[in-house]
Amino acid sequence: MKRAYSPKEIAKRTYKTLPFGGKWAAAFGSPEENSTWFISGASASGKSSFVMQLAYELTHYGQVLYLSYEEGLNQSFQERMLRFDLDKKQGWFRVVTSDTVEDLTERLKRRHSAKFIIVDSFQDAGWEWPETKVLLETFPKKSFIFISQEAKGQPLGKPAVRLRYRAGVKVRVVGFRAYCQGRFNPDAGNSFVVWEEGVLRTTNNF
Known part of the structure; x- marks a missing residue:
């Protein structure tokens, strides 16, 4: 029979979190280092730019491996x-x-392999x-x-829907703002501004 944990045992557990600061902490709190992230958004919403900014931030805490299935190494990437x-x-x-x-x-089994793995996109990876x-x-x-990827505001495909439920950090990018919808959300009203000029353009607030 598998072990059952007592409330006292659970309360004593400690977790290693990402030491986010500034705008990252305001939008995403302090998620666990090993959290699964699920980032979605419509085309041209600023999703790809947000992911690059996230990748840069994560390099402060460990090596990042970017699986560029959707774009490869094209000019826009x-x-x-x-x-x-x-x-x-x-x-x-x-x-x-x-x-x-x-x-x-096999790559991740090697010593000193990446701590953070970005899969872009899940649909183009073709994984079930x-x-x-x-x-x-x-x-x-x-x-x-x-x-x-999205279709009518929802993750594209049943595997993506299942994955979204599993993820601890859920992010949706809309109008060049990234909103945290996951378990570590510090404030539902906060967002991460991906591109200030883009936000102004989409809100007509010049």
């Missing part, structure tokens, strides 16, 4: 990488474009929910950040 100074993060930021789940599993669940359970000390 390159421009965003340069715009948010990730070219200055040599040794802390790496990009792959065609890893299968099996390839990624069972193999995604196995991946998360195989590497419980790592943080997976999944980027999801």
